[in-house]
Amino acid sequence: METITDNQKVKVAKKLKKMFGHMDRSEMEYCPIRDVMALASDKWSILIILYLGYYPVMRFNHIKKRVYGISNKVLSERLKHLETDGYLKRTMYPEVPIRVEYELTDFGHSYLKKLIDLTEWVTDYSDLIIESRKAKSQGVPK
Amino acid sequence: METITDNQKVKVAKKLKKMFGHMDRSEMEYCPIRDVMALASDKWSILIILYLGYYPVMRFNHIKKRVYGISNKVLSERLKHLETDGYLKRTMYPEVPIRVEYELTDFGHSYLKKLIDLTEWVTDYSDLIIESRKAKSQGVPK
DNA sequence: CGGCATCCGAGTAGATACTG
DNA sequence: CAGTATCTACTCGGATGCCG
Numbered sequence: 001m002e003t004i005t006d007n008q009k010v011k012v013a014k015k016l017k018k019m020f021g022h023m024d025r026s027e028m029e030y031c032p033i034r035d036v037m038a039l040a041s042d043k044w045s046i047l048i049i050l051y052l053g054y055y056p057v058m059r060f061n062h063i064k065k066r067v068y069g070i071s072n073k074v075l076s077e078r079l080k081h082l083e084t085d086g087y088l089k090r091t092m093y094p095e096v097p098i099r100v101e102y103e104l105t106d107f108g109h110s111y112l113k114k115l116i117d118l119t120e121w122v123t124d125y126s127d128l129i130i131e132s133r134k135a136k137s138q139g140v141p142k
Numbered sequence: 143m144e145t146i147t148d149n150q151k152v153k154v155a156k157k158l159k160k161m162f163g164h165m166d167r168s169e170m171e172y173c174p175i176r177d178v179m180a181l182a183s184d185k186w187s188i189l190i191i192l193y194l195g196y197y198p199v200m201r202f203n204h205i206k207k208r209v210y211g212i213s214n215k216v217l218s219e220r221l222k223h224l225e226t227d228g229y230l231k232r233t234m235y236p237e238v239p240i241r242v243e244y245e246l247t248d249f250g251h252s253y254l255k256k257l258i259d260l261t262e263w264v265t266d267y268s269d270l271i272i273e274s275r276k277a278k279s280q281g282v283p284k
Numbered sequence: 285c286g287g288c289a290t291c292c293g294a295g296t297a298g299a300t301a302c303t304g
Numbered sequence: 305c306a307g308t309a310t311c312t313a314c315t316c317g318g319a320t321g322c323c324g
Contacts, residue, residue, distance in 0.1 A: 003248070004248055004251045004252060004255075008251075009195075009198070009251065012195050012251075012254060012255065012258060013195060013196055013198075015258055015262075016192060016195050016196040016258070017196065019258075019261060019262070019265060033188065033189075033192075033261050033264055033265070035268075036264045036268055036271055037183065037185060037188055037260070037261075037264065038184075038185050041179070041183045043179060046175065046179060047175070050158060050175075053151075053154050053155060053158050054155055054158040054159065056151070056155075059305080059306085060305070060306050060307070061305070061306075069298095070298095071297070071298050071299070072298095072299095072300095072306085072307065072308085073296095073297075073298075073299090073307090073308085073309090074296085074297065074298080075307095076306080076307060076308080077296095083278070084274065084275055084278045084279075085271050085274055085275060086270065086271060086274030092306095095305095096305090097305040097306080098304080098305055098306060098307090099305070099306085100305080100306060100307085106145070106146055107267065107270065107274075109146045109150075109151060109154075110146060110263070110267070111263070112154060113146075113154065114259060114260050114263050116154060116157055116158070116161075117256060117259060118179070118256050118260065119161060119175050119179075120157075120161070121252070121253070121256050122175055122178045122179065123161060123175070125249065125252070126177075126178050128228065128249065129178055129227045129228060132226065132227055132228030132249075133226055133227060136225070136226045201285085201286085202285075202286050202287075203285070203286080212317095213317065213318050213319075214286085214287065214288085214318095214319090214320095215287085215288085215289095215316095215317075215318075215319090216316085216317060216318080217287090218286080218287050218288075221287095234286090237285095238285090239285040239286080240285055240286060240324080241285075241286085242285080242286060242287090
């Protein structure tokens with residue numbers, strides 16, 4: 001485990017203070033963090049974006065195959081949202097049969113980088129989390 | 143907007159390949175990324191962790207006041223989960239009235255750092271997202 | 285004070301069938 | 305092929321009341 005010094009903690013606290021200083025007053029009914037995170041950090045959206053980082057251009061059914069378990073409805077919803085928020089670009093080719101391609105925008109790529117950071121962190125520590133869960137569930141009785 | 147070169151995109155793709163190479167075969171019914179992210183990346187948990195980075199030690203009602211709009215039920219759920227997964231430590235002082243304190247573990251702090259990265263990114267770009275939303279909703283008719 | 289139990293309503297997900 | 309429509313099932317969040 002990467003050690004964290006008290007000094008670093010203080011720095012972090014300062015950053016936080018700057019970030020949401022005013023939110024302290026609980027005028028944070030509109031909170032951009034909550035808002036934005038909510039939209040692009042659900043399990044499906046993350047996977048979609050990660051796959052689009054892997055395969056630069058994907059079609060609807062291609063994504064559906066990769067993002068295992070997602071339904072048509074949810075996939076098209078997510079894609080629409082992600083497009084609306086500017087993460088990805090949708091290109092339609094009016095051929096027969098129709099062809100639609102999805103790819104990340106520059107903004108999407110910038111988010112992808114953050115996401116990869118996070119997933120690297122997750123994969124590094126997921127074992128630790130799983131262990132922690134077991135420890136608590138088997139629970140030392142007292 | 144921070145520019146992203148094709149070269150960087152290739153690097154990112156390689157990382158992804160390493161990260162979930164096998165997931166490609168869609169044996170990813172258990173996907174640690176999905177799993178872990180789902181638990182600590184919901185809007186409430188994020189705010190709880192951010193606040194615990196700001197106020198090192200918090201009590202139940204203190205958190206409740208800060209995390210505006212959260213209900214008792216949801217708060218205690220989140221706290222329990224976050225504790226189970228090892229993000230935070232819960233200390234009970236059997237006084238009267240009882241006192242319970244929450245604070246981040248080292249693991250929690252390590253996650254906090256990632257979270258701050260993300261929120262900084264979000265605050266940098268949230269305007270851009272809002273604009274993108276407007277652009278799409280007012281929608282150039284054709 | 286902290287927080288669990290219960291109930292209820294709303295939104296969301298999933299399965300399936302259908303269309304341009 | 306790329307979705308939409310529809311229906312159902314279920315989970316989630318909020319409100320309330322109770323208890324150690």
